[in-house]
Structures are given as C-alpha cells and as structure tokens.
Amino acid sequence: MTQVDLSSQAAQSSNVRLGFIGAGNMARSLIGGLLKQGFDAQHIIASDPSAQCLQMVRDLGAQTAENNAALVASVDVVVLAVKPQVMADVLQPLAPLISQHQVLLVSIAAGINCASLAAWSSLSASIVRCMPNTPALLQCGATGLYANARVSSQQRDLAQSILEAVGLAIWVDSEDQLDAVTALSGSGPAYFFLLMELMQANGEQLGLSAPMARALTLQTALGAAKMALDAEVDTATLRAQVTSPNGTTEAAIKSFQSNDFSKLVEQALNAAHQRSIDLAKELG
Ligand SMILES: NC(=O)c1ccc[n+]([C@@H]2O[C@H](COP(=O)([O-])OP(=O)(O)OC[C@H]3O[C@@H](n4cnc5c(N)ncnc54)[C@H](OP(=O)(O)O)[C@@H]3O)[C@@H](O)[C@H]2O)c1
Structure with a gap:
C-alpha cells in the first residue's frame, strides 16, 4: 500500500482514508467531529449492517462501503466502532485483509484489550485502544488512548486527531491505566x-x-x-x-x-x- 503522511495536520488535507466499522452513535459523532474540523468527507467511509445508519453517514456527507472487507481494502485506518460483544466475529473474517493492507486499527470498544484485538486480526497489527466517554456524542468527550508497540509516531498523531474530533484525548503509558481511565472519565x-x-x-x-x-x-x-x-x-x-x-x-x-x-x-x-x-x- 502507498505510504501516506499520517500526521494530524496533514491528515486533514492529504489522502489518508479513514474507515469506520460500525456506523452507530459513536462512529457518527467521530465522523461529524472530523468533518467539522475540515477532514475531507470523500476520505471517510463507513460500513454497518443497518441501512438506516449508513444513510445517516451519507447525510453527514461521508461515504459508505458495501461490507467490512471492501472497507478494509480501501482505507489506511480502521476505527472499530462496534459493540465489544461482536468484536471477535467482526475481526476474525477480516484478519487476512488487515494483515495484507497493514491498516492502523483504532478500537473504541470498552474492555477489549490489544492482545485480543491482535489475536482476532493480525499479531503484527498496529493497534490504538481508546476509552472515550458518552459526552463524546456532543463532541465534549474525554478519551484515554493506548498504543501498542507497532504504532508509529505518525499513526499516534493520526489516532489522536481522530479522538480529538470529539473532545480531549490523553495518552496513557500502560494499557492497565485504561482501567483507571474507565473508572474516572x-x-x-x-x-x-x-x-x-x-x-x-x-x-x-x-x-x-x-x-x-x-x-x-x-x-x-x-x-x-x-x-x-x-x-x-x-x-x-x-x-x-x-x-x-x-x-x-x-x-x-x-x-x-x-x-x-x-x-x-x-x-x-x-x-x-x-x-x-x-x-x-x-x-x-
Ligand atoms: N456510546 C458511548 O457513549 C460510548 C462510550 C465509550 C465507548 N463506547 C464504545 O463505542 C462502541 C460503539 O458504541 P455505540 O454507542 O456507537 O454503539 P452503537 O450505536 O450500537 O453502534 C454500533 C454499530 O455497529 C453495528 N454493527 C454490528 N455488527 C456489525 C458488523 N459485523 N459490522 C459492522 N457494523 C456492525 C451495529 O449495527 P446493529 O445495531 O444493526 O447491530 C451498530 O450500528 C462500543 O464498543 C462501545 O463500547 C461507546
């Protein structure tokens, strides 16, 4: 896949493509926030089994994919915005594609750790795990982020700019600290x-x-x-x-x-x- 500049400023003007698996409440808030910040709507794509959710994404001005596999094949970053209970079923069929395309995975699912995300997708995946809170729906959220060792500094910047679209985003040093973030914010x-x-x-x-x-x-x-x-x-x-x-x-x-x-x-x-x-x- 072509190398693209993933740094936060550049992401808004470059050809970085963001995909959202799950186009529910949180995904649409993130998409709305990114569009408000000037991110190119042509470079945001979402997939979801619900036709209604997909229509809401199109109403925001962003794009939709026919299915999760088509989405993964066409983006640089995949935001995993499905409920924790379905995450394994969502990721496992996509594992070969995730491995092949080396996309950055950004998970906002509560309680699913990086080891599980990697086991279900690719052991070499770059993964950012986030713990946002509900005011993110009003773009007034507070999010803790943790990056696994595979994430580059450009990918960190990009993940941060995605979560900053819905409020404050703060990096934690160890994944365990996300349990403290959960208890606090x-x-x-x-x-x-x-x-x-x-x-x-x-x-x-x-x-x-x-x-x-x-x-x-x-x-x-x-x-x-x-x-x-x-x-x-x-x-x-x-x-x-x-x-x-x-x-x-x-x-x-x-x-x-x-x-x-x-x-x-x-x-x-x-x-x-x-x-x-x-x-x-x-x-x-
Ligand atoms: N809402 C919050 O305040 C909040 C705060 C912190 C973290 N989070 C996390 O954010 C994630 C999303 O939460 P949400 O509130 O946005 O949930 P949501 O509104 O239920 O959105 C999840 C979406 O994923 C879709 N989906 C289910 N299976 C799918 C599949 N195989 N492929 C693609 N999409 C699929 C669902 O469709 P169906 O409804 O048709 O199943 C639904 O539209 C969760 O993991 C949650 O833990 C949310």
Whole structure:
C-alpha cells in the first residue's frame, strides 16, 4: 500500500482514508467531529449492517462501503466502532485483509484489550485502544488512548486527531491505566449526574420548583466545570477560595466530610476499576 503522511495536520488535507466499522452513535459523532474540523468527507467511509445508519453517514456527507472487507481494502485506518460483544466475529473474517493492507486499527470498544484485538486480526497489527466517554456524542468527550508497540509516531498523531474530533484525548503509558481511565472519565459522567440528581431533589425539598431546581443545578455544574478549567489553581484551592469561614458552603462541606464523602468516592472508583478489569477478562 502507498505510504501516506499520517500526521494530524496533514491528515486533514492529504489522502489518508479513514474507515469506520460500525456506523452507530459513536462512529457518527467521530465522523461529524472530523468533518467539522475540515477532514475531507470523500476520505471517510463507513460500513454497518443497518441501512438506516449508513444513510445517516451519507447525510453527514461521508461515504459508505458495501461490507467490512471492501472497507478494509480501501482505507489506511480502521476505527472499530462496534459493540465489544461482536468484536471477535467482526475481526476474525477480516484478519487476512488487515494483515495484507497493514491498516492502523483504532478500537473504541470498552474492555477489549490489544492482545485480543491482535489475536482476532493480525499479531503484527498496529493497534490504538481508546476509552472515550458518552459526552463524546456532543463532541465534549474525554478519551484515554493506548498504543501498542507497532504504532508509529505518525499513526499516534493520526489516532489522536481522530479522538480529538470529539473532545480531549490523553495518552496513557500502560494499557492497565485504561482501567483507571474507565473508572474516572469513562463512568464519570454518571457520577456527576448522580450528584446533580440529588442536588436537584434537595433543592425541591428546600422549597424550589422542579424547573428552578433543575436549571440552578445544571448551570451550577456547568459554571463550576468552567471555573475549574479556567483556574490556574487546583480544585482544592478553588474550593477553599469559595468557602468563607463560618459560611453556608463551609457548613455543607463539613457535613460532607463528617460523613466521609472522600471514602465513598474512593470506594466507588475502586469498584468501577475492578469491574473494568473483570469485564475485560470476560470479553477477551
Ligand atoms: N456510546 C458511548 O457513549 C460510548 C462510550 C465509550 C465507548 N463506547 C464504545 O463505542 C462502541 C460503539 O458504541 P455505540 O454507542 O456507537 O454503539 P452503537 O450505536 O450500537 O453502534 C454500533 C454499530 O455497529 C453495528 N454493527 C454490528 N455488527 C456489525 C458488523 N459485523 N459490522 C459492522 N457494523 C456492525 C451495529 O449495527 P446493529 O445495531 O444493526 O447491530 C451498530 O450500528 C462500543 O464498543 C462501545 O463500547 C461507546
């Protein structure tokens, strides 16, 4: 296959071809993000058994392939965007083609490790394994990425630019760290939803209407995240700065602390981390 420049800037203007196996929610978010960033729609192609999903891809302006084999034969990068449970069945029939075309595999499937991906495709495959989170669907995601030893620096840049199309993309040094990413940002949106749910319910208990409590909760979450992102200090300092001695915030924080909130959070993240490890064993 012809050598192409895979670096992130060049990818937007060169003839790098990106293929998506699975054209579901995540694939379409990635495609939408890439198109917004100026990636050439002629160079994005997807395959999926669902005619409806393929139509949605064409509506975005990108291309579709008749089947997975035709797609692999015509691209430089294959983004694996199918559910983890079907990954083995998807990859195994494609193994000879993946080996022959030496495509970069970028998997966004939760819990499937590089060893399994290589065993099902090609032991010499260049593989980037990613753990995105649900806000990626709004192009506001947080993704951890891990590259196996076969991935070149140009391929790393390209994988990063694909995931950056839907938000923040951060490389981890070891594949094990993806279990920590899963426990933190992968499952993290639900932790904030739980806190928002409880704050809203208690706002109502304190006499606010449901719409008022909801609006105030969500805007507060957004404002706090923006302040933390903009701040030059860490969140502990930020919290201290907004906590006046003897004030209302201090009363609430003391109540959290006397009920060992930090222990609850530690136990929750450890539970998610362990579940991520166990799930990977079940799926591999
Ligand atoms: N959604 C998220 O927030 C999120 C977050 C982190 C990671 N992920 C990961 O991203 C991956 C995709 O998730 P998703 O939410 O986009 O799922 P999805 O909407 O269900 O998309 C998966 C697509 O793959 C298609 N598919 C099934 N078998 C196929 C085959 N043999 N060849 C080609 N396509 C096939 C499915 O078609 P059918 O429906 O007809 O089977 C479906 O359209 C998953 O592995 C998930 O773990 C998702």
